Amino acid sequence: MQVRWNFKFKPNQTQIIKMSEWLISLRKHRNYALRERETGYNTNNQNADTPVSYAWGSYCDLESRIEYGANCPLTCPVLKHGVIPSDLSLALKTSSGIIKWDIASGIQMKVTTQLRHQYCSFENIDSDVLQRNIALLDTAFNNFWRHGRGFPQYLRKLDSFEYKPGRVKLINFVDSYATVYLPGIGNVKMFNSRDLNLIKEIRTCTVKRSADNWHISMLIEIPGELPEVKTKIKSVVGIDVGVNRLVALSDGSFVENIRATTNTRNARRLAMRQRAASRKINGSKNKAKAYQKLAKMQHKLTQKRNGHNWQAASKIVKTADAVGREDLKITNMVKRAKPKHNGKGGYLKNGASAKTGLNKVILDCGWGDLFNKIAWLAAKSGKPVIAVDPKYSSQECPKCKHIDKKNRSGEKFICTNCGYADHADTKASRIVAKKVGLLFPSKTKKLPRDSRKVTPSRYQSSVVETRNHALEQLNTQLSLFDLTDYMIADNRESRKYGRKSGESLSL
Numbered sequence: 001m002q003v004r005w006n007f008k009f010k011p012n013q014t015q016i017i018k019m020s021e022w023l024i025s026l027r028k029h030r031n032y033a034l035r036e037r038e039t040g041y042n043t044n045n046q047n048a049d050t051p052v053s054y055a056w057g058s059y060c061d062l063e064s065r066i067e068y069g070a071n072c073p074l075t076c077p078v079l080k081h082g083v084i085p086s087d088l089s090l091a092l093k094t095s096s097g098i099i100k101w102d103i104a105s106g107i108q109m110k111v112t113t114q115l116r117h118q119y120c121s122f123e124n125i126d127s128d129v130l131q132r133n134i135a136l137l138d139t140a141f142n143n144f145w146r147h148g149r150g151f152p153q154y155l156r157k158l159d160s161f162e163y164k165p166g167r168v169k170l171i172n173f174v175d176s177y178a179t180v181y182l183p184g185i186g187n188v189k190m191f192n193s194r195d196l197n198l199i200k201e202i203r204t205c206t207v208k209r210s211a212d213n214w215h216i217s218m219l220i221e222i223p224g225e226l227p228e229v230k231t232k233i234k235s236v237v238g239i240d241v242g243v244n245r246l247v248a249l250s251d252g253s254f255v256e257n258i259r260a261t262t263n264t265r266n267a268r269r270l271a272m273r274q275r276a277a278s279r280k281i282n283g284s285k286n287k288a289k290a291y292q293k294l295a296k297m298q299h300k301l302t303q304k305r306n307g308h309n310w311q312a313a314s315k316i317v318k319t320a321d322a323v324g325r326e327d328l329k330i331t332n333m334v335k336r337a338k339p340k341h342n343g344k345g346g347y348l349k350n351g352a353s354a355k356t357g358l359n360k361v362i363l364d365c366g367w368g369d370l371f372n373k374i375a376w377l378a379a380k381s382g383k384p385v386i387a388v389d390p391k392y393s394s395q396e397c398p399k400c401k402h403i404d405k406k407n408r409s410g411e412k413f414i415c416t417n418c419g420y421a422d423h424a425d426t427k428a429s430r431i432v433a434k435k436v437g438l439l440f441p442s443k444t445k446k447l448p449r450d451s452r453k454v455t456p457s458r459y460q461s462s463v464v465e466t467r468n469h470a471l472e473q474l475n476t477q478l479s480l481f482d483l484t485d486y487m488i489a490d491n492r493e494s495r496k497y498g499r500k501s502g503e504s505l506s507l
């Protein structure tokens with residue numbers, strides 16, 4: 001089966017300089033190619049009577065794109081009256097002979113070959129890497145046309161380049177490190193963090209830079225296949241993700257939220273570093289250094305979240321034979337608060353800053369990332385993961401099925417109808433497990449017994465003073481959460497580094 005393995009590089013100084021130089025040239029190359037297609041598209045002569053002298057991006061109509069076998073005016077074949085610039089000798093060999101046009105990326109790849117003879121900054125780069133650079137631009141266009149992503153952007157920073165399959169070779173490896181051959185760069189050491197004996201074939205490889213770390217991401221072929229997904233399920237675990245506790249499992253346990261970037265200490269440090277960096281003189285070395293420092297910190301925090309989410313995912317998948325989760329539209333949940341008009345041309349308070357703060361915390365949790373990790377770990381052990389409709393999972397009473405917004409108050413769930421009480425998140429996860437359980441008629445396991453455990457009310461009393469302005473307006477777009485959840489003070493031991501988290505910040 002094909003898997004992607006990441007390794008950390010241990011490049012020497014020469015290699016670092018070389019790779020960094022490549023990234024600069026590749027960024028310029030990509031931006032150049034994008035600009036060329038864009039101007040070609042905009043200046044394309046659409047009147048068939050006059051000769052077209054510009055070949056780049058000459059296009060067919062969107063309706064007729066199938067006819068030309070491409071999906072986008074900016075990447076599809078040049079029109080039949082499109083002419084190739086005279087200084088370009090291009091020919092595309094097909095079964096029906098030689099034709100005089102090519103797709104935009106084909107033309108640009110050929111031009112790139114010419115560029116390599118003219119400029120030494122391009123000459124130094126491996127030709128495969130340059131070609132992949134154009135291909136990646138094509139992917140960006142595909143994503144735009146087919147998958148509703150944004151229009152390809154001009155990059156101010158490029159952090160990765162790619163090798164075609166079979167180019168990167170594993171030279172040797174011992175227990176602690178291995179050496180890989182990167183064409184154009186040389187033999188690079190990397191940390192050997194996997195069983196490299198398993199590798200049957202190395203396919204596409206991507207070299208990435210993150211702060212001052214270099215990684216290689218290898219798509220490789222290893223023996224074995226993913227197991228069949230089990231259909232006979234004995235137990236189901238439901239999960240409910242939140243901001244206060246990262247995950248509540250239906251067996252009553254929790255995974256804490258480490259709040260990698262939004263806990264008191266780190267949020268403050270990030271803000272400080274960001275502020276310090278932005279105050280440095282533009283273009284100065286000090287500014288670059290300050291941003292490097294910030295990037296390092298962000299990289300470290302990302303890794304922390306990553307590791308934590310792997311552990312959480314592993315714990316969840318090990319719990320039962322099937323995993324149920326809520327089908328959350330995270331992008332919708334982190335939208336800005338809508339402005340509120342007061343009818344006189346002005347605005348009313350709409351809780352925007354509270355919502356922004358909540359959005360930050362939601363994004364910091366990395367739920368989507370967690371779901372991906374759960375999906376992968378479950379796939380490896382043949383367990384199904386089912387996303388269920390999240391509607392009312394936080395309001396429904398599992399005992400009498402009474403749905404009421406008032407059932408929930410902060411962390412507590414107390415049914416207004418029958419008096420059933422539980423931890424709100426645990427209860428929500430049980431509802432999810434129940435919904436999933438219904439899909440498996442032969443399930444034998446009962447839902448865990450009601451623990452009747454609710455955290456003592458001191459949790460509620462410490463309702464946040466940390467973001468005082470957040471308290472004023474609570475009523476916008478905060479579906480699925482109580483704001484009170486988010487506003488519970490961060491009580492973990494981080495006092496040494498700053499304010500006590502309970503104290504109010506005067507913002």
Ligand SMILES: [Zn+2]
Pocket residue numbers: 397398399400401402415416417418419420
């Ligand atoms: Zn009830």
